[in-house]
Amino acid sequence: MKHKSLAIPYVGWMALFVVAPLILVVVYAFTTREGGFTLDNFSNMVQYAGVFGRSFLLAFLATLVCILLGYPLALLLAREQSRLRGMAMLLIMLPMWMNFLLRTYSWVFLLERNGFFNTLLETVGLPKLDIIGTPAAVVLGMVYNFLPFMVLPIFSVIEKIDPRVIEAAQDLGANSAQVFRRVIFPLSLPGVLSGVTMVFIPSVSTFVISRLLGGGMNLLLGDLIEMQFLGSAYNPHLGSAISLVMMVIVLVSMGLMNRFGEGEGEAVLL
Template sequence: MKSNSKALSAPYTIWMTVFIVLPMLLVGYFALTDRAGNFTLENLLSVGQYSNVFLRSIWLGALATLISLLLGYPLAYIISKMSVKRQSMMVMLVMLPMWMNFLLRTYAWMSLLEDNGLINAALAAVGLPRVHMINTAGAVVLGMVYNYIPYMILPLYSVLTKIDQNVIEAAQDLGANDRKVFLKVVLPMSMPGVISGVTMVFVPAVSTFIISKMLGGGGNLLIGDLIDMQFLGSAYNPNLGSAISLVLMVIILICMGIMNQFDDGENVGGGVMI
């Protein structure tokens, strides 16, 4: 039995080794060596000069995650209360933008937000002043929310649909109003979905680069842009780029560890006492 299990898991082990373990080892190697291959900590020490870029990336990523949660939770809750047929249709509509190329979706927002774009043209048509939206931090956050909010909605919807309606009705029978039912029953039971959604949005948001490059301009440099510059830009320096990537991985792991502290696994089967 054990030999069969090992045989079945062999392809996955090979896949993880080739596409996860080896790339991470290469990142660690380049981060801890210079161009001649000698061991050095200079690359990691040089990352400190980009602390403002790290802070900006974390701030914008966290803001996009919060907005996605505030918008995604009510929508996921509404979908979970619909009939099964309507749920399928709404989930398909949520996933529909993801069927389009990521780059094309971002280009579409450029057409909407630029100074002579569709939004400003509509404002001018009704006599309102034009608004500068492109190449701003707000445009970057908007692009993050638009592209990553499905990753917030889907895990929330998955958890909310599994909440037993009898539990909610029992809380109402015990005298809890709608606010208490939500705060004491629905929200605690949906925390695994919240944590999954926050993680799935924050990780790509904090490390994104194409959104900030296209919607933020040169004044909103993020960690992803910085790494991209080290590998593809004129200042080619894969050692420094690997060091920045290594620090980013550590930051993401710390954030995920903090988020996991809010999920003790006790809220999957039921809520807390009213």
């Protein structure tokens, strides 16, 4: 009984800041400016199909790159016993302690037409590269900002694998490649799943990264939604509808992924 009363502040908090806004979003999505019921907000969205596609594609690419970079790193760190590990963890965490905007801005300076990298290329006598304003730059920004969210969950899952299970596999004749493929990798999938969730969702809804590094040419869902609420195209009803659809798509894909993860398939995600 006593325990239940302790939950009241949280329930209140959730009702106020999670449930209520969600209801507002739903209400806005299905109404017109005058307050009548409508589905126009959804049918109008068709014109933004390209933005949807680009957002999910770039977020997918960023997630993929994060897995490809983050998994080996996490594996290496989790199996590493020395002091190197603490140092490496610190280096991975360090950027996260800096302001998100600042981090992203710094990439602007690095990638600009007359930025750091191009100056470097020029002095070596190589032609300049136009990276800023491309989808690649956006993906780069996403990977840079969200990579730790991929590394950490994978690392902690691999680290918790019982070393005796690995010894058992060796004992039964598995060489290191087989140990990885048959034991370590399948046991690390829950970490990959949460890593994917933690990278994909912020990537698909980001607007800072695309605005700064995409140079206005690579409009993402986040930008689109922001424009509906704060920008020139003020239309919170459309913005709510887009948010709602995005949320449903994300929820469905996460649900599907978790369903796969529980099965016994080994390489579901890769």
